[in-house]
Amino acid sequence: MSANNSEENLSGSQNRRITWDGCSVLLDINDGDRVLFARLTAGSKIKIGDKNCSLLPLIGCPFGSSFQVEVGAEGPFLAPLIPNAQGNGLSEKTDDQTMEECRDNRALVDNNTAQSLTGEDIDGMRRKGATGDEIVQALIANSATFEKKTAFSQEKYRIKKQKKYAPRVLLRRPFARSICEAYFKKHAEKIGFLRVDTLSLLPSLANVTAHSNVLVFDMLEGIVTGSVAERMGGTGYVCNPYCGTTPLPISIVRMFNFSDETCKRILSASLTELQPSDGENSTSGDQLVDECNIKEQQNKDTVSSSAKDLFNMEEISTTNMETDNNVAASPKCAKTVKAGEKAPSETIKHWKEHGFSSLIIAAPNLDAWDIAKDLVPLLSYSAPFVIYHQYLQPLATCMHNLQSNKMAINLQVSEPWLREYQVLPSRTHPHMQMSSSGGYLLSGTRISSSDQN
Amino acid sequence: MLPTDSTETLSFNRCITEGDLVIVYERHDVMKAVQVSEKGVLQNRFGMFKHSDWIGKPFGSKIFSSKGGFVYLLAPTPELWTLVLSHRTQILYIADISFVVMYLEIVPGCVVLESGTGSGSLSTSLARAVAPHGHVYTFDFHEQRAASAREDFERTGLSSLVTVGVRDIQGEGFPDEFSGRADSVFLDLPQPWLAIPSAAKMLQQDGVLCSFSPCIEQVQRSCETLKSSFTDIRTFEILLQTYEVREGHLPSWQDGDGVLASLKGCKKRQRSTNGQENSRPRTVLARRMGETRGHTGYLTFARLNCVR
Numbered sequence: 001m002s003a004n005n006s007e008e009n010l011s012g013s014q015n016r017r018i019t020w021d022g023c024s025v026l027l028d029i030n031d032g033d034r035v036l037f038a039r040l041t042a043g044s045k046i047k048i049g050d051k052n053c054s055l056l057p058l059i060g061c062p063f064g065s066s067f068q069v070e071v072g073a074e075g076p077f078l079a080p081l082i083p084n085a086q087g088n089g090l091s092e093k094t095d096d097q098t099m100e101e102c103r104d105n106r107a108l109v110d111n112n113t114a115q116s117l118t119g120e121d122i123d124g125m126r127r128k129g130a131t132g133d134e135i136v137q138a139l140i141a142n143s144a145t146f147e148k149k150t151a152f153s154q155e156k157y158r159i160k161k162q163k164k165y166a167p168r169v170l171l172r173r174p175f176a177r178s179i180c181e182a183y184f185k186k187h188a189e190k191i192g193f194l195r196v197d198t199l200s201l202l203p204s205l206a207n208v209t210a211h212s213n214v215l216v217f218d219m220l221e222g223i224v225t226g227s228v229a230e231r232m233g234g235t236g237y238v239c240n241p242y243c244g245t246t247p248l249p250i251s252i253v254r255m256f257n258f259s260d261e262t263c264k265r266i267l268s269a270s271l272t273e274l275q276p277s278d279g280e281n282s283t284s285g286d287q288l289v290d291e292c293n294i295k296e297q298q299n300k301d302t303v304s305s306s307a308k309d310l311f312n313m314e315e316i317s318t319t320n321m322e323t324d325n326n327v328a329a330s331p332k333c334a335k336t337v338k339a340g341e342k343a344p345s346e347t348i349k350h351w352k353e354h355g356f357s358s359l360i361i362a363a364p365n366l367d368a369w370d371i372a373k374d375l376v377p378l379l380s381y382s383a384p385f386v387i388y389h390q391y392l393q394p395l396a397t398c399m400h401n402l403q404s405n406k407m408a409i410n411l412q413v414s415e416p417w418l419r420e421y422q423v424l425p426s427r428t429h430p431h432m433q434m435s436s437s438g439g440y441l442l443s444g445t446r447i448s449s450s451d452q453n
Numbered sequence: 454m455l456p457t458d459s460t461e462t463l464s465f466n467r468c469i470t471e472g473d474l475v476i477v478y479e480r481h482d483v484m485k486a487v488q489v490s491e492k493g494v495l496q497n498r499f500g501m502f503k504h505s506d507w508i509g510k511p512f513g514s515k516i517f518s519s520k521g522g523f524v525y526l527l528a529p530t531p532e533l534w535t536l537v538l539s540h541r542t543q544i545l546y547i548a549d550i551s552f553v554v555m556y557l558e559i560v561p562g563c564v565v566l567e568s569g570t571g572s573g574s575l576s577t578s579l580a581r582a583v584a585p586h587g588h589v590y591t592f593d594f595h596e597q598r599a600a601s602a603r604e605d606f607e608r609t610g611l612s613s614l615v616t617v618g619v620r621d622i623q624g625e626g627f628p629d630e631f632s633g634r635a636d637s638v639f640l641d642l643p644q645p646w647l648a649i650p651s652a653a654k655m656l657q658q659d660g661v662l663c664s665f666s667p668c669i670e671q672v673q674r675s676c677e678t679l680k681s682s683f684t685d686i687r688t689f690e691i692l693l694q695t696y697e698v699r700e701g702h703l704p705s706w707q708d709g710d711g712v713l714a715s716l717k718g719c720k721k722r723q724r725s726t727n728g729q730e731n732s733r734p735r736t737v738l739a740r741r742m743g744e745t746r747g748h749t750g751y752l753t754f755a756r757l758n759c760v761r
Contacts, residue, residue, distance in 0.1 A: 017658065062658055062759050063659045063759075064756060064757075064758075064759035065759045176555060177555050197548070197551075197691050199555065200551040200555035200556070201551045201693075204532065204551035204554065204578065205532060205547070205551075207531070207581075209584055210456070210561055210585045211457075211458060211462045213464075227555075231561065231582060233585065233586070235459070235561075353464075353465070353466070354462070354465055354466060355464055355465045357463040357464065380465050380467075380511075380512075381465065381511050381513025381514065382463060382511070382526075382527045383463055384530060384532070392696070393737075395739075396698045396737045396738070396739035399698050400698060400700055400737045409478060409525055410481050410527075411481075412481070413695070413696040413698055414694060414695045415693070415695075415696070416691065416694075417692045418552075418689060418691050419689065419690050419691075420687060420689050421672070421751065423672055423673055423686075428669065428672075447515065447525055448514070448515065
């Protein structure tokens, strides 16, 4: 196992390939049917179907390893799955058929009488210690219609039974990609319908890299903040601005397994703190505070509902929270540094002096121009910015206003389009269902509005 | 192009100096990369620009020519570089590039292998993603193109992050010295299935591979080959649709002059004799226009199987 020297230099835990006690993981159940987040501790459990299994066997395992639910003497547990034993994707058998399929479904009648094993028979097998795979085999052997099905159909049947009687769990590393896909699939509204391709365009268009100072107005629970911080490797700063007195919630950031170094560089600051502090502007600052209190009220409403939703997403977090508090059990668990702390005044002074090197706005339910007119002036000249919105019109208006106020050039409104394909022998085609929209983006580069030579 | 420490990050105080690479922006579709030199001169349709006028000014400045025309001097970014670089081969554009970087899970410190280098469009973004301590090893079998890419990385200041090698990856595979060291591998080759077994050896477990192919037949063959050592195989295509935005007025159908004008396709403001023109509300209109890119290539991603 190669441990690059660069891994030591890095803000460490991001690139670790083996799970550790207290780390955040993504659990993929039955090949994407269900995806949830978990924190691996000695006491955490997961419920699959009607079985409760401990997550302890997953600690110290490589990301990418698979487990299968088995039922043992002490109840259900997660057993490691050896990849070679069952081939890859169970489709090896179908690959062998180079001859044309001559079976079809003309004689098959779907009346639920094909299977001769009953639920009690299966329970009996389990009591005698049969593995999930053995039960699936038995179901196939006892199906009157199995042999008459086409090879593809047999495959589908096998997979369906396996998912029910021998469910599999895949251990995944949480990255911006996997976190976004998990949310987009089941709770897209919580991340403002931000699809993974749209999310990937944000750090690109905003030129996020090491040593950047990125201003990120993130109303998507922190998924944008997290994906930006992920690309900075514990250098530079991510600043979450807010109006009024309360920073926006960024709970998704916790799922990324960021090191302390990265966490302490994710800071929040109020708009009044960030704006120029000369006499002329302080009055407008106060007005802004009043206007923004309305926004803050909206935010508070969003905060309370989304905090609950996060628990639903995590599903087993309540158990985890209890064990997390037991510091003695595992010192690595205790997070000494929390992301999103208020920025110290020296850092704010540094930002005001130098300007931010890029800006990302992700507020799909607010007016885009209203935010841009306050935040774009905080950028350095030639700094790129990108604004995400779920509707087209606010971005068109914002673009027009930026242009007429000569605040930016290289302005572009675009919409990403993404399509996934099923690629199988003789069965290659795009997926039957696809996402119709991943939102819209307005990108541009800040310039000085005064004509100087 | 990339700051090696915080003093080089774009800021109000980071001014243009001799030797810097700047992007001269005339219009969103007319841009040029220029290396600043004390005695340098730029000639374009706006007139003549002396480089010496640029030195000491911040990036983002508006610069006037001798004739009164102007351009903007922008700091180079991988996105701008992709739009101005010289095409020695067909290149990848921002939509594919962004998706690849995210889907390959490339973060600072990663080691990435790439083949072919082509014109270096993707390599530039890969370098940005692995900075400051990671590295990109990119290979092309065409000696001249590899040399041009090396020159470009010198110009853009990326040589410490990108190493270009001349090698036929399809024929020989990646060099053994990288075995088990790569976090991600990117293939843009005519027959990627020939390189896939070698890529599997290079990747760390759970590492991600991406293969970019214009044709579906190439994708099918690649997916067949991927099945033996890889899992989580997914194929996508991605495009970026652009919108045209303008301010305009859509007249009411009861307004005779307005209807006539719009029949003639007249976009000019109506010259109304009774001065009503100013009271008509102008709205911002957005639409997709004309012909757009329909296809670049298919992106196939896969994870190396975990073998305990």
